[in-house]
Amino acid sequence: MDTIFALSTSPGQAGIAVIRASGPCVHTILQKVCHITHPRPRYASFASIYDLDGEKIDDAIVLFFKGPNSFTGENVVEIQCHGSRAVIQHLLKTLSQIPNCRLAEPGEFTKRAVYHQKMDLTAAEGLIDLIHAETQAQRKWAVKQMGGVLQKLYDEWRDTLIHSLSLIEAYIDFPEEEIPQTYLDDISRETQTLIEKIESHLDDKGRGKRLKEGISIALTGAPNVGKSSLMNQLAQKDVAIVSSTAGTTRDIVEVSMDVSGYPVTFADTAGLREPTEEIEAEGIKRALHRIQEADFVIAIADAQSYPHIDEATQEALKNNPRHIIVWNKSDLTEKIPHELCLCAKTGEGLDELWYQITSFVVETMGTGSEMMLTRERYKTSLTDCLNALKRSLTAPALELQAEELRLAAQALGKITGRVQISELFDIIFSTFCIGK
Ligand SMILES: Nc1nc2c(ncn2[C@@H]2O[C@H](COP(=O)(O)OP(=O)(O)OP(=O)(O)O)[C@@H](O)[C@H]2O)c(=O)[nH]1
Ligand SMILES: [Mg+2]
Numbered sequence: 001m002d003t004i005f006a007l008s009t010s011p012g013q014a015g016i017a018v019i020r021a022s023g024p025c026v027h028t029i030l031q032k033v034c035h036i037t038h039p040r041p042r043y044a045s046f047a048s049i050y051d052l053d054g055e056k057i058d059d060a061i062v063l064f065f066k067g068p069n070s071f072t073g074e075n076v077v078e079i080q081c082h083g084s085r086a087v088i089q090h091l092l093k094t095l096s097q098i099p100n101c102r103l104a105e106p107g108e109f110t111k112r113a114v115y116h117q118k119m120d121l122t123a124a125e126g127l128i129d130l131i132h133a134e135t136q137a138q139r140k141w142a143v144k145q146m147g148g149v150l151q152k153l154y155d156e157w158r159d160t161l162i163h164s165l166s167l168i169e170a171y172i173d174f175p176e177e178e179i180p181q182t183y184l185d186d187i188s189r190e191t192q193t194l195i196e197k198i199e200s201h202l203d204d205k206g207r208g209k210r211l212k213e214g215i216s217i218a219l220t221g222a223p224n225v226g227k228s229s230l231m232n233q234l235a236q237k238d239v240a241i242v243s244s245t246a247g248t249t250r251d252i253v254e255v256s257m258d259v260s261g262y263p264v265t266f267a268d269t270a271g272l273r274e275p276t277e278e279i280e281a282e283g284i285k286r287a288l289h290r291i292q293e294a295d296f297v298i299a300i301a302d303a304q305s306y307p308h309i310d311e312a313t314q315e316a317l318k319n320n321p322r323h324i325i326v327w328n329k330s331d332l333t334e335k336i337p338h339e340l341c342l343c344a345k346t347g348e349g350l351d352e353l354w355y356q357i358t359s360f361v362v363e364t365m366g367t368g369s370e371m372m373l374t375r376e377r378y379k380t381s382l383t384d385c386l387n388a389l390k391r392s393l394t395a396p397a398l399e400l401q402a403e404e405l406r407l408a409a410q411a412l413g414k415i416t417g418r419v420q421i422s423e424l425f426d427i428i429f430s431t432f433c434i435g436k
Contacts, residue, residue: 001074003029004104004112005095007088014083019091022109025101026075030064033094034079039064049079051094058087072109073116114417121417122150125375129212136261137365141211141372149371150378153201154412157194157385161409164190168402179398191389191405198386202379207365208372210295214256214263215361218290220317221300222310223247223271226328229344230300231255231268240268247271250283252290259361267294272312291316296360297323298353303333303341324356378415385411 003023009016021029030036034047045062060081070076081087095101110124119127126145133139164187171179219227223246231240235255241248253268267290270283291297297320301309306327317323330341330349340356342349373379385408392404412418 003098003101004108005029005092005101006104006109007092008078008109009083011088012083013085016080017083017088019079019081019088019095020076020109021079021095021101022070022072022074022076022104022112023101024075025098026064026077028098029077029095029101030062032098033091034060034062034077036062036064039077041066041069049081049091051090052097057090057094058082068116068118071118072112073118074112119146120148120151122154122378122415123148126150129374135258135263137368138211138261138263140261140368141374145372145374151416153371154416155418157197158409158412158416158418160190160194161405161412165402165405165409168398168405172398172402187401188393191393195386195389198382198389201371202373202382202386204371204373205364205366207370208374208378210365211262211372212374214265215259215296215364216265216267216290216294217296217298217357218267218269218287218294219298219300220269220272220287220291221313222302223273225271225300225302226342226344227271227300228253228268230298230326230328230342231266233344233347233350234266247273247276247280250279252286260358262361262365264357264361272310272316274312288316288319292319294320295322295364296357298357299323299325300328300342300344301325303327303330303336306333306336306339322360326353381411381415384408 001023003021003025005019005021008018008020027039030039032052033049034045035050036045036047039045039062041064043063045064047060047062049057049060049062051057058081060079063078063080065071065076065078067074067076079091081091092103096103107128110119110127113119114121114124123146126142126147130139130142130146133142167183167187168179171177171183219231221227224244228240228242228249231253232238232242235257239255240253247270249268249270254265256263256265258264269287269290270280272284272287275281275284297317299309299313299317301313309325324340327336327339327341328344330336331343331345335341340349340352342353373382388404388408388411392401392408395401395404
């Protein structure tokens, strides 16, 4: 097996850069580059590092991890050198000159960790998510997944299945003995319980998807009511063009924000009306689509026309029951009691709107203790498992029941990587960055 190496910190200038290598040539690297012949595992050594011609590259801190007690399960060395482009470039070039050493592919360190059973696939995916986490809720769930919550759950379910399966198979192997009815009843009961558990687990109300992709909130209303002005207030920057010309916004303008730790994408859209020309018509078409797809819609109306809301907006809101109405331009009229009023020009009333937005987000995402299904592949395999379990309940023969239970166990094993699935490995690890 090759020894792989990569820059594990982000490229570019920095105080310190970490270059990591894993594989059988780690000792050669320690000797030839760090001039260390007897590395002490897990101890930081201050060492000068050299290229293969003996020219000093830099001073560094060198850490050696002896396999299997390392991230990848192999021998690993981490070189913490100074983070200049020149140092990094020269060190990487030097490592590439050592026979059987090559630059790692994206995610290859973690891939090796999975191969050496340091973690399962769900934990590895938790790690990918942790690296990409931008909000606190994303970080919290990623840490949990990396810690093995999903693995534990799926392994438990798989063990139950394998237990049932082994009971049945014992009787298949000895057909002269009839399987006692109480065994069959127990297996059916266990299968039924598992079906219920998986069904409730699968129904995560889209939380996992939203945690990963963001909760989508769309702004809508007639032209000129102040959607773009409100967008700029929410974003606290000038992201959308504001003008007194009706029909200014055409393209969807998106801004991603962190709301109570959750990722939220706000979308400013074209004002709804009978379009005056082709481009506006396209803008409105996109707006209507976004309103329909959004998790939550903020409809803006002009406080001066209270309580009238234009037809087009009313029509659009029928397609999305999760919406609130905000009366804007409150500075131009008397206060309207019991309504959410706003002045998007000055930001007055924004606190109340933020309160409503935050409440929606927190309600949608739950208390934080729920399981999240952040990947489609989990859902696909869980559904396969569920279907096989259901089929097993009505299987006309013991052999067929066993086959369905085997398929169900395999589907669960596919999530954690308990079965041989090298093509799946490639898909998952290609989304990593190099050096992890
Ligand atoms: N007085 C007052 N004027 C506002 C307020 N909010 C927006 N406006 C003005 O209303 C006009 C339209 O604002 P926009 O934010 O561009 O409205 P819009 O809904 O995005 O309009 P379209 O993109 O054309 O659909 C601008 O002249 C804004 O300055 C407000 O609260 N009070
Ligand atoms: Mg606009």
